[in-house]
Amino acid sequence: MIDMLFDQALGWLGYLQRPVVLEQLLLASLALVVAGSLRRRLPVPLPFAVRALPLLLLMALPLQLLGRPNGLVLLLAQVSLARIGLGLLERFVLEPRLPVDVFQHLRSRLLRPVFLLLVVLGLLNAVDTLSDLATVPLGVWFGSPVTLGTLSQVVVVLYLLVVGSVVPAAGLSWLSGRSLGLNKGSRRALELVLRYTMVSIGILWALYHLGFNRNGLLAVAGGLSVGLGFGVKEIFSNFISGLWLLFEGSVRPGEVLIIDGQPCEVRQLGLRATTLWRGSDNAELMIPNQSFFTSTTTSFTRSDRTRRCSLMLQVADRHGPRQIMEMLEAVAREHAGVLAEPPPKASLQDYGPGTFSYQLSFSVADPLKGGGVTSALRLEICETFAEQGITFQQPVA
Amino acid sequence: MALGLTLLAGCGLQRHSSLFLYEVVSSEALSVVNRAELAKLWAPLLNSYSQIDPGMKLEIMMFSEERITEELRRRQARGLGPDLIVISGVMANDLYAKGLVRRVTLPPYLEQALEPEVLGRVRVPGGYSALPVARAPEVSCFNRARMPRPPETLAELLSQAAAGRHVGLSLSPLGIWWSSGSLGADEALARLLTRRPGDTTPVAEADRRAIEGWLRWLHHAAMQNRVNFFNDAQDVNEGFLAGHLDWIPCSSLSLKRLRDGLGDRLGVAPLPTGPGGPPSTASQVRVVAFGLNSSPLQRRKAMDLVLLSLNPLVQRALSLSDAEVVPVNRYAPPPVASSATLKALVRSQSYVKSDALQSLALSSSDMRRISLVIERVLTPLVVGLGSTRQATEQLIEELPPR
Incomplete structure (x- = not known):
């Protein structure tokens, strides 16, 4: 097969025996070289196609005047013109109207490859016939x-x-x-x-x-x-796992999972792996789909999107536990990030030598904001305790 | 880059030169024949040529008759046109008139060896628009499994239809012209078509009667249940390949495709004779025209290749190949004893008269015009609308003088 295609391509070199083809290639090459060398000499930077088009037309002119074939040079000029048109379409029509990532996806995956394909097909059709080549x-x-x-x-x-x-x-x-x-x-x-x-x-x-x-x-x-x-066992396993996850709906884009103790949002469910975003360090994690089948996954968004968070603290035993617990619940209730329902709940967890251990539980609407709300509550508790003269007590080992 | 290409052309390619050949076929053939099959048809000639020039490659491309003019214009404007164009004689003249092929001359010995009637079709002032290489006469194709013996006369054709065999005829000029000869109307029709513009001489009564007789037979045939008329030859061929038809007129150029479909069941015979004599068989002449972009070396090689194809031995080999054509060289008698098909082709070729439709030096646009008139006049007739008298008057009125 390769031999046949190579043989076919070799046959096209027969055109190079023709002076009318060689003189066109010579002039077109000259135009392209000059267009390339003009890159840094022009006061305004212009794309290569814009520089090449007038030069190609200029080279086609003497051939036209001499009655010699110039269609090859004009064909390259047409390609340049089409490239300019594509550039204008990208710059003035698509880029201002589309989000950056969509535009880049469209440009690099669709527009440019399709343009390249059309140019290659056009050149092939010039030296041969596509309908004939298709029958090879x-x-x-x-x-x-x-x-x-x-x-x-x-x-x-x-x-x-x-x-x-x-x-x-x-x-x-x-x-x-x-x-x-x-x-x-x-x-x-x-x-x-x-x-x-x-x-x-x-x-x-x-x-x-x-x-x-x-x-x-x-x-x-x-x-x-x-x-x-x-x-390909692993690849296939991941692929089937991905499809299963989609249909089951257990892991869907937008969900929040706990991976290595950190809440992460599912960004994309791919064929092989799932992409998650970790807010604490703005990292993207690629996790093979089959991992969700072979290990336990903690989700905060399976049935609803609320997350129950908690914080622990020790206070000197000279302060009354009831007073402390009411104070903690009041601080939590007043924080905007804490949900009213289910209500915040403080509890006495343990007695120590000179200390009491408390836990404050509260719910947040966005699981990814649990860490931020917890930190804010700690700060407010510190400030409230300071105002009331309540001191934290380090646990005794 | 250009310097590199020039060096490449100068050094490496001199030993391995290429000729670009366009095979121009009907759009029907274009959809069923591919490049590899065409290459096989050219293989015997290339094998012979390789003894003279071992490094020569033939790049074959196919185009339809409808597209060739536009393609030649576009490709020759780029310098990428063909060296050789295999085409019908009528179209070669058209291309020459449009300046898309160059005039060639023949050595006197070859001029004398080729059939004068065939050479006449491509003669232009100072030479030829192309060189004829083969003739493809019209024959009849029949399904041996359904029709053991082909009809030799028009009466037999209709009686076979009455006996249950399905006959297919097309309303294209070439698909129906043959029957005018069998009914003695071919000369009258030829006179009608070759009238000079502005000629007001009334059509002779004898010619009028002959044309009416031909149309009467067509009308009578159309009334038979198993005689089917189609608008073009492609539909007829499709029906034959699908087994819906048992007998059809066919061009020898389509024999390969029909043989691929029917295998040994395909029978080939001359078209039926009639009370007016032998059929006015059409014979397409395949000619080779020469492109404008060739280098001097390519021109020389292209001419050598075509001259070799006219060699009696190569002509005989071509007629025995899958191409199934009749030689144009008078000194290359076709080996009819070795092939029943070739025998039928040669006999059909002998029916071709000097006033045959394709010998009238009509241009392809004339043929298209004639085709439209024939279809317009005959369609109502074969579906039972209108009389033969009306159709005759309409045909005389509408067949435009050139």
């Missing part, structure tokens, strides 16, 4: 003849589906969320399920388009099952 046979796969055209079509469609399904899936999940009253986490889960569904349908279409018959699919499945037993 690549061999027989599982009893079905596969051509370069069908394979390329499948690769391009699958790529566009993987990259381009983001927007329609998000739109559908938003609509469903609005009509069904789903929360943010459920909407994001639905979005992922929709994307995986689209990609799965695309894969089935691809296999059908490639002409895979049932026997072929069974053979693939057989080979895959052997592979699963060895090399």
Whole structure:
């Protein structure tokens, strides 16, 4: 197959035997080199395509006047023009209207690759015919003849589906969320399920388009099952775990889990791993999906999003416990970050030599803010104790 | 970069040169034939040529007849046009008139060796618009499993239809013109088509009667349950391949595809004769035209290759290959004893008259115009609307003088 394609490409070099082709390439190369060298000499920095376009047109002019073919130079000028158009579209239409991450995703994953693909196809169609190249046979796969055209079509469609399904899936999940009253986490889960569904349908279409018959699919499945037993077991396990988590809804984007004692928010449920964000150090954790099946996970958002927090303190035994407990509950009640229901609760935990141990429990609405509220309460307790002349007592070891 | 490419061209490519060949086929053929199959058809010629020039490669590309003019304009403007274009004689003349192919001359010995009628189709002032390489006459194709013996006359064709065999005919000029010969109307039609613009001479009564007789037979045939008329030859071929039709007129250029579909069940025979004599069989001439962008070396090699293809031995080899065509070199008698199909082709070729539709030097736009008129006039007739008299008058009125 490679030999055949190489042989095909070698055949195109026959164009280089033609003076009319060589003179165009020479002039086009000259234009591109000059455009490159102008980069730092212009007072205003201009993109390469903007510098190259007028030079290419300038080079095409003498050929036109001499009645010589200049279509190759003009073809490169067209590519430059299209590149300028793409740049304008990105800069003045998309960038101001889209969030930064969406714009960058769209540009790097969709617009630029599609532009590059169209340029390559255009150049191939210039030296050959795409319809003929599409019929180049690549061999027989599982009893079905596969051509370069069908394979390329499948690769391009699958790529566009993987990259381009983001927007329609998000739109559908938003609509469903609005009509069904789903929360943010459920909407994001639905979005992922929709994307995986689209990609799965695309894969089935691809296999059908490639002409895979049932026997072929069974053979693939057989080979895959052997592979699963060895090399790709972990990957497959993580993939299935990811799908399971989505459908079960136990771990969804937006949920707050305790990982290594720290509350973390689930940001993205991927095919292989789940991405979590840890607020204490602004770190992103990539946790393999199967970890959620093999270890205990603490969630603060499984049935509701409130978190019960607590703090411990020791006070000298000369202060009455009832007075201390009322004071602690009053401080907690007055703090804006503490929920009124369930109410804050102080309790006497232990007697020590010269000290009493207390615990203050309270609820917060946002699990990720538990640490911040706890710290604020400690500060207010310190200030209140200082005003009342109450002293903390270090526990005696 | 250009310097590198120039050096590459100068050093490495001289030994391994390429010629770019465009094969221009109907849009029907374009959808079913691929490059690899075409390469096989050219293989015998390339094998012979490789003895002279071992490093030569032939890059084959396919285009439809509808697209070729536009493609040639675009590609030749880039210097990436073909060295050779395999095309029908009519289209080669069109391309020459548009300045898209160059005129060539033939050595006198070869001029004398080629069929004069075929050469006449591509003659232009000072030379030729292309060089003919093969003829592809129209024949009849039948399904041996359903029709053990092909009809030899029009009467037999209708009686076979009455006996339960399904016949397919197309309303395209080439699909129906043959029957005008069998019914003695071909010369009258040729006179109609070759009228000079502004010619007000009334059509001779004998010609009018001959044309009406031809239309009467078509009307009569259409009334048969198992005689089916289609708008174009592609539908007829599809119906034949699907097993819905047992007998159809077909071009020898489509024999390979039909054979791939039917295998040994495919039978090939000359088209039926009739009371007016032999059928006015159409014969497409495949010619090779020369592109404008070739380097001097490529021009020389392209001409060498075409001249080699006209060699009697190569012509015989081509007629025996999958191409199934009739040679244009008079000194290359086709080996009819080795192939029943070739025998049918040669016999059909002998029916081709000097006043055959494709010998009238009509341009492709003339053919399109004729095609539209024939379809417009004959469609009501074969579905039972209107009389043959009306259709005759309409045909005489609408077939436009060139």
